Amino acid sequence: MKASDCKNLLFTFFLLTVLPFTNYAQQNDVLLTNSQAFEVEAYKDIDGTPYYFEKWQQGKVYSKDAQDKEEQLYFLNFNGYTKSFEVRKDNRFITLDEKFYNKIIIETEEDGKKKNLHFKTNAHPIYKNRFMKVVFEGTDFVVLQDFQKRLVEREKKSYDSGIIKIQEFGDNTSYYLVQNKKAKAFKLKKKAVLGVLKSQSGALKDYVKNNKLKLNKEIELVQILGYYEQLNHPNSTVASNDN
Numbered sequence: 001m002k003a004s005d006c007k008n009l010l011f012t013f014f015l016l017t018v019l020p021f022t023n024y025a026q027q028n029d030v031l032l033t034n035s036q037a038f039e040v041e042a043y044k045d046i047d048g049t050p051y052y053f054e055k056w057q058q059g060k061v062y063s064k065d066a067q068d069k070e071e072q073l074y075f076l077n078f079n080g081y082t083k084s085f086e087v088r089k090d091n092r093f094i095t096l097d098e099k100f101y102n103k104i105i106i107e108t109e110e111d112g113k114k115k116n117l118h119f120k121t122n123a124h125p126i127y128k129n130r131f132m133k134v135v136f137e138g139t140d141f142v143v144l145q146d147f148q149k150r151l152v153e154r155e156k157k158s159y160d161s162g163i164i165k166i167q168e169f170g171d172n173t174s175y176y177l178v179q180n181k182k183a184k185a186f187k188l189k190k191k192a193v194l195g196v197l198k199s200q201s202g203a204l205k206d207y208v209k210n211n212k213l214k215l216n217k218e219i220e221l222v223q224i225l226g227y228y229e230q231l232n233h234p235n236s237t238v239a240s241n242d243n
Contacts, residue, residue: 043081047168050081050149056088059106061096076106078119080149081169083130085119098129125181132176135218136225139233141179143225145218148172175221190215193224200231 043050059076075088076096085096085104104119118134123144132144152170155163176183177196186192190208193215197204207213207227213220229236 043169045167046151047166048149048170050079050169052078052080052147053106053108057106057108059104061101062103062105063100064102076104078131078147080147080173081151083148085131098131104131124176124178125183135175136222136229138225138229138238139236141177143221144176144178146174146176148174188216188218188221193221197224197228200228203231204228 056075056077058073061072061074061076076085077088078085079095082095084098087094087096098121102121106117106119108115108117119131120134121131122128123132123134123142124130124146127146130146132146135143135145137143148171149169150172151167153165153167156166158164174185174187176185184196186196190213194201194204194208204224204227207224208215211223213224215221215224229238
């Protein structure tokens with residue numbers, strides 16, 4: 001066999017063995033699907049935080065082509081300013097590429113009770129590549145939280161230099177009722193919540209009054225959505241994904 005033929009054979013063998021493994025690794029390791037690193041202290045001069053969680057949380061990441069197979073645990077946090085999940089592993093910090101992953105489940109604990117938070121892409125009919133938290137999933141509707149932070153500037157008094165301008169993160173979170181492939185945006189306010197649930201407005205107003213709900217907290221939103229589900233589907237056993 002000629003030397004050139006031997007080299008070609010070895011190169012073909014490399015393509016058939018090494019490259020498929022590389023592609024597989026890229027599809028199954030979240031850190032290899034996106035090379036966009038970010039600076040850990042990028043927001044040190046801005047008041048407040050753009051992150052959903054005060055502390056980084058362990059989460060299960062699911063890839064789009066894994067048939068709902070669970071990936072390994074990663075330390076995650078959602079950045080409401082960049083509207084994307086960020087991953088921390090060892091000393092590496094990168095932005096998760098939504099093209100490869102469609103679901104993240106994070107287990108948290110509130111008041112001694114464990115709860116799973118589900119974040120999904122492709123849940124909103126327009127913003128399909130953005131991760132949003134599933135607040136409640138009914139028989140024929142879903143309510144999503146679109147956690148966002150915006151950068152605002154305000155004046156602050158300083159003893160040294162008088163009035164100075166500082167930057168801070170302001171909340172810009174919205175909720176969506178997705179039904180019949182359409183999304184209606186609303187804020188956590190009583191009038192706004194009742195406004196998107198018009199089909200049962202009378203019964204819901206009575207329910208709010210009898211239970212003294214202000215509907216300015218997500219726990220109360222989940223409560224009234226559960227009642228809304230029961231009104232439309234009396235035999236429903238659907239439960240909130242927050243549980």
